Amino acid sequence: MAGQTSEVEETMTRIMTHPHNKGVMAYIIVYQDGIPIRAEGLDKTVTIQYAGLISHLCTKARAAIRDAEPEKPVGTAPVQRKSCFVEARTLTRACFWYQSTDTPFLQNELTFLRLRSQKHEILVAPDKDYLLIIIQNPNVNLGGS
Numbered sequence: 001m002a003g004q005t006s007e008v009e010e011t012m013t014r015i016m017t018h019p020h021n022k023g024v025m026a027y028i029i030v031y032q033d034g035i036p037i038r039a040e041g042l043d044k045t046v047t048i049q050y051a052g053l054i055s056h057l058c059t060k061a062r063a064a065i066r067d068a069e070p071e072k073p074v075g076t077a078p079v080q081r082k083s084c085f086v087e088a089r090t091l092t093r094a095c096f097w098y099q100s101t102d103t104p105f106l107q108n109e110l111t112f113l114r115l116r117s118q119k120h121e122i123l124v125a126p127d128k129d130y131l132l133i134i135i136q137n138p139n140v141n142l143g144g145s
């Protein structure tokens with residue numbers, strides 16, 4: 001368990017400090033039910049707020065995907081990646097990706113969620129048990145080559 005913890009710490013440190021990730025402001029690792037496990041870059045109150053709201057949004061996005069394309073038996077469609085854009089307001093745009101599959105009666109799954117406003121971009125990578133939430137400034141000029 002200690003080896004896994006140090007590996008996670010190393011990966012998150014690499015994400016936060018990599019030269020091409022200058023805009024990364026914070027990260028949060030969350031259980032599916034919205035309880036934060038680990039975070040960096042935000043105070044505790046804001047971390048809890050982001051964790052709860054984003055986990056709820058992921059639950060809603062998963063339900064929307066399942067409702068939009070109900071489960072299908074094997075052979076009705078090839079595996080493909082689809083994208084759906086949702087305009088919430090003129091300042092905010094949400095994008096989520098989901099994977100269609102031809103596994104027998106396996107439902108489509110949310111694979112990535114991106115929210116962008118003028119101040120922040122929130123990237124969410126959901127997994128079976130956890131969510132990885134990255135908060136970044138989309139206006140950072142990376143400059144250089």
